[in-house]
Amino acid sequence: MKNVLVVAFLLSALVTAPAYADARGDARKQVEFGIAVAQKGLWREAIYRWQRATELDPTFAQAFNNLAIAHEHEGELDKARVAYEKALQIEPSNPLIKQNFDLFKEINDRIGRKDGK
Amino acid sequence: MIALGARTVSSFILVAAMSGCSAGFVEIPLETPIQPKIDVRPFSRVFVAGFITAGSDEVDGNLETVRLLRSQLRNKGGALRVIDADALPLAGLAGAEAEPAGSGAAGNPPPPPSADSTVSDDAQFAAVEKIFADKEYWKKVGDELQQPLIVTGTVLFRPQQRSGFVQRERETFDSLGRRSVQPERTYMERKGFILRPSFVFIDGRTGETLHTETFREEILYNANQTTPPLSSFFELMDRLLPSFLNTLTAQKVRGSRTLLK
Numbered sequence: 001m002k003n004v005l006v007v008a009f010l011l012s013a014l015v016t017a018p019a020y021a022d023a024r025g026d027a028r029k030q031v032e033f034g035i036a037v038a039q040k041g042l043w044r045e046a047i048y049r050w051q052r053a054t055e056l057d058p059t060f061a062q063a064f065n066n067l068a069i070a071h072e073h074e075g076e077l078d079k080a081r082v083a084y085e086k087a088l089q090i091e092p093s094n095p096l097i098k099q100n101f102d103l104f105k106e107i108n109d110r111i112g113r114k115d116g117k
Numbered sequence: 118m119i120a121l122g123a124r125t126v127s128s129f130i131l132v133a134a135m136s137g138c139s140a141g142f143v144e145i146p147l148e149t150p151i152q153p154k155i156d157v158r159p160f161s162r163v164f165v166a167g168f169i170t171a172g173s174d175e176v177d178g179n180l181e182t183v184r185l186l187r188s189q190l191r192n193k194g195g196a197l198r199v200i201d202a203d204a205l206p207l208a209g210l211a212g213a214e215a216e217p218a219g220s221g222a223a224g225n226p227p228p229p230p231s232a233d234s235t236v237s238d239d240a241q242f243a244a245v246e247k248i249f250a251d252k253e254y255w256k257k258v259g260d261e262l263q264q265p266l267i268v269t270g271t272v273l274f275r276p277q278q279r280s281g282f283v284q285r286e287r288e289t290f291d292s293l294g295r296r297s298v299q300p301e302r303t304y305m306e307r308k309g310f311i312l313r314p315s316f317v318f319i320d321g322r323t324g325e326t327l328h329t330e331t332f333r334e335e336i337l338y339n340a341n342q343t344t345p346p347l348s349s350f351f352e353l354m355d356r357l358l359p360s361f362l363n364t365l366t367a368q369k370v371r372g373s374r375t376l377l378k
Contacts, residue, residue, distance in 0.1 A: 072149050099375065107149055
């Protein structure tokens, strides 16, 4: 019985793994394309690509991180916060995402800074 | 052999992962646009009307704040034209309003806001702040100046003195001349200033308050250091000017972020 369960688990892993790999692979292509266009200043196109990447693979923290940065660039700070929080939810210990989020929060604090807070 | 193979493979994976990491991100410069807090499109002009002040007598808080804000708005205020009319005598007006009916003898100056540091900063202007809610008064001011956006408010600039333990870094050299820095807690007497301006933005067409924003900045120096109050005033004002300007105009914050692959 135990062997049957192990075999069933391995089989299911084999079936789902290529699908997952495909989703991540496609999402990665979108992310890389988004970076290329962002470097040329085409941030709306980058947002479209990174949004697409998060739809293809909702566990791709890098795509959420980049999406957050693009929203920051467009002044859409609420959307940026949501995307950063999602990225950190997926990869809470990623130092680069944490650093980006800290810099974002610094701006937010500056905007909302009143009465010395 | 198997163990060696496994170690080789794991090393290879580690190297691959590290090289992947090094190429896995791109640093990119970013300019974050910050939208203004007030929609100033209905206004073509701005009038810095004056401020009710309290605190140090060594700095004319009203005059200096009016001058500073007008010059900042001229340079960074976007499309708004700055009106160069005389500042309003707000302290007198507010004092007269705060006085209970029949209690003031003619010719007596209105009581100024307290400069007593034991009174809380919030309480300093409690009696005179009503002037900013007087729609009729501000509408009249607005009508005289072609209905501009009016900037007014209160400015508290007062000295402060504080003593206590502060952490400093002490430089030491050992017998071989090697330098090291040690944190050290020392008791210090310090003095400085507190600046607490409250900016009130009024619609000159209706006399209504559009937005109010209060800031608090402070600075402390060694007790034996002599810093002119006016230079402290400007130093503290400098810190909050970007936020003040962002109330009226879009600002851009420059920085950089890391895109991940």
